[in-house]
Amino acid sequence: MDPHLIExxxxxxxxxxxxxxxxxxxxxxxxxxxxxxxxxxxxxxVLLGVPPAGVFTFFLAGAVAKHMTHAVPTALLGIPGDxxxxxxxxxxxxxxxxxxxxxxxxxxxxxxxxAAFVAVPLAVLFAVMLAPFGAFxxxxxxxxxxxxxxxxxxxxxxxxxxxxxxVPFVVVILALQSxxxxxxxxxxxxYFLGIAIGPLIADLFTVLSPAGRQRMSRDNVRKFNLxxxxxxxxxxxxxxxxxLDRSQTRWTLSTALVSSATFVFSPVAxxxxxxxxxxxxxxxxxxxxxxxxxxxxxxxxxxxxxxALIPLIAFGLPLxxxxxxxxxxxxxxxxxxxxDSATGQTHNLHNLMNHWEFLGYxxxxxxxxxxxxxxxxxxxxxxxxxxxSRKVSHxxxxxxxxxxxxxxxxxxxxxxxxxxxxxxxxxxxxxSRIFGFNTxxxxxxxxxxxxxxxxLVKLL
Numbered sequence: 085m086d087p088h089l090i091e092x093x094x095x096x097x098x099x100x101x102x103x104x105x106x107x108x109x110x111x112x113x114x115x116x117x118x119x120x121x122x123x124x125x126x127x128x129x130v131l132l133g134v135p136p137a138g139v140f141t142f143f144l145a146g147a148v149a150k151h152m153t154h155a156v157p158t159a160l161l162g163i164p165g166d167x168x169x170x171x172x173x174x175x176x177x178x179x180x181x182x183x184x185x186x187x188x189x190x191x192x193x194x195x196x197x198x199a200a201f202v203a204v205p206l207a208v209l210f211a212v213m214l215a216p217f218g219a220f221x222x223x224x225x226x227x228x229x230x231x232x233x234x235x236x237x238x239x240x241x242x243x244x245x246x247x248x249x250x251v252p253f254v255v256v257i258l259a260l261q262s263x264x265x266x267x268x269x270x271x272x273x274x275y276f277l278g279i280a281i282g283p284l285i286a287d288l289f290t291v292l293s294p295a296g297r298q299r300m301s302r303d304n305v306r307k308f309n310l311x312x313x314x315x316x317x318x319x320x321x322x323x324x325x326x327x328l329d330r331s332q333t334r335w336t337l338s339t340a341l342v343s344s345a346t347f348v349f350s351p352v353a354x355x356x357x358x359x360x361x362x363x364x365x366x367x368x369x370x371x372x373x374x375x376x377x378x379x380x381x382x383x384x385x386x387x388x389x390x391x392a393l394i395p396l397i398a399f400g401l402p403l404x405x406x407x408x409x410x411x412x413x414x415x416x417x418x419x420x421x422x423x424d425s426a427t428g429q430t431h432n433l434h435n436l437m438n439h440w441e442f443l444g445y446x447x448x449x450x451x452x453x454x455x456x457x458x459x460x461x462x463x464x465x466x467x468x469x470x471x472x473s474r475k476v477s478h479x480x481x482x483x484x485x486x487x488x489x490x491x492x493x494x495x496x497x498x499x500x501x502x503x504x505x506x507x508x509x510x511x512x513x514x515x516s517r518i519f520g521f522n523t524x525x526x527x528x529x530x531x532x533x534x535x536x537x538x539x540l541v542k543l544l
Contacts, residue, residue, distance in 0.1 A: 092137050093448075099129065099138035100449045103146035104456040111153030111165055111457075118166055118388075118410045119280045119523050122146055124488055127273065127413040130420050131492070136436040137445050143414060144204075144389070144449035151384045152196045152457040159189035168384040171355045175373045175380075182370070191332065191374045192381040193461045194324035197454050198333065199340035199382030203389040204446040206344035210390070211397035212439055221399045222429065226539035232403050233528035233536075241520030249521045250529050256511060257533040264500050272418050272534075274493045274501040278508025279526045280409070281489055284482060285506065286513025321459045328378055331371075335362050335379045340386040347394040347404040351387040358383050389446075397442050400434025402531065405524030412527060423535075 110121050126143045134142070154165025159176045172192065179188040221228060237246035257275065264271055278285075290296035325333060339358045346354065359380040366372040391406035392414065401423060402408040402415040414433050416423045421432035437445075493501035515521040 095135055096137040096141040096445050099134060100141035100145035100452040103142035104149040104453045107146035107150040108153045108457040111150040112156050120284060122410040123280045123412060127417055130413050130417040136433050140433055141445045141449045144446055145453045147388050148200045148450055148453035149457040152193050153461050155189055155192035155381060156461055159185050172380050175377050179373055188377055190327050191378040194327040195336045195378030195382035196385045197324050197458050198336050199385040200450045202340045203344045203386035204450055207390040207393040208443045210345050211394045214398040218399050225401055226536045229531045230536040233532045236405055236528050237525045240522050240525050245519045246521045246525050249515060253529045254533045257530060260504055269497045269500045271497045271501055271504055273496050274504040275508055275530050276412055277489050278505040279512050279523055282509045282512030282516055285509030286517060289510055322462050332375045332378045335375055336382040339379045340382050343383045343386040344390045347391045354387045355380050355383045396434055400430035400432055408527035409524050
């Protein structure tokens with residue numbers, strides 16, 4: 085075997101293992117948004133010069149691992165592990181009230197691992213089918229980004245408010261670009277990071293305000309009740325096909341198939357809609373709850389994988405909410421990965437890896453995430469949830485990411501980079517909280533500013 089290939093596989097396996105371990109741990113911490121955590125750390129791997137296969141495997145293993153362990157706080161503590169866990173919360177809470185949170189957790193995690201193994205080959209297949217249209221898509225990129233921004237905005241929580249807010253949001257980005265250009269500073273990563281940590285910056289500014297601090301203050305410490313754990317299998321690695329019954333397996337595979345073929349719609353919306361379809365077909369209440377949970381958590385995995393892989397493999401352009409958000413460093417992370425604002429030409433993983441490499445390293449990432457996250461969540465979830473809720477400081481985790489982002493922004497644009505992050509983050513965070521103008525729409529707004537607006541100006 086080629087020594088270079090062996091070295092490449094070893095680097096990819098090592099980075100995938102790091103991604104799986106890191107994000108399996110982060111998934112245990114409630115409220116850790118994917119964009120705020122997955123995107124900056126993936127960007128760091130790009131800027132550190134990790135080979136393309138290593139960057140890709142790190143990202144995908146991290147995403148898959150996180151969407152398994154995010155089920156732990158959701159099922160056991162009744163608080164969402166991240167944004168994608170929100171649609172799972174109601175059914176998980178009902179099972180907690182029935183005294184079987186461990187059953188909810190096992191169904192969710194087993195649905196996720198099955199869907200992940202199905203989603204990677206299907207997403208690659210659909211991407212290969214769309215690839216012949218890549219040249220046309222690249223040529224018309226400015227208009228496609230504009231249409232995609234409007235479409236994604238409409239299907240977000242803000243609906244028409246999000247569509248309307250695209251205009252002032254784009255204008256602010258153009259104004260900041262003009263300001264930094266006067267000082268010969270060209271920024272891209274700082275805009276991306278500002279949008280990614282928008283809710284966090286909005287919270288930090290809120291705490292500085294006496295009125296905001298009063299709204300956020302609590303009279304007592306939040307309490308959680310953890311049910312005793314009951315292990316229903318022997319050995320360390322349970323069989324997910326035995327944890328789910330045949331009906332639940334069929335629904336998980338069916339919904340994973342559907343979500344693996346879509347890459348434009350909101351991942352949260354896909355999770356809600358497909359879960360509702362599954363729930364409407366099952367009459368027995370308990371079986372409905374457990375089946376919907378397994379299918380929905382499978383959809384969170386499959387949608388994330390498809391929305392990252394299909395645009396990356398087929399076009400090299402971030403034409404989905406996941407691609408424009410958490411997976412954005414795979415597309416655009418200057419100076420290594422770029423999307424040319426004038427022509428729509430790309431130099432990123434799309435150009436540096438072929439279809440078979442995406443399939444092979446994608447399956448490697450899923451295997452590593454499954455080996456790390458699945459048995460851990462199934463065997464040690466209760467102890468892990470207890471440790472995180474008692475010992476882990478959320479403030480320390482937030483401070484870690486704030487420090488990382490400050491370093492990257494100062495590296496790219498010195499003081500101007502930091503000011504752009506603060507401006508974009510504060511505006512984006514407030515718009516997200518008040519109007520439902522979420523980070524996925526904001527990222528599409530950024531690409532509209534750098535791609536679509538110059539084309540519109542040229543046309544007019």
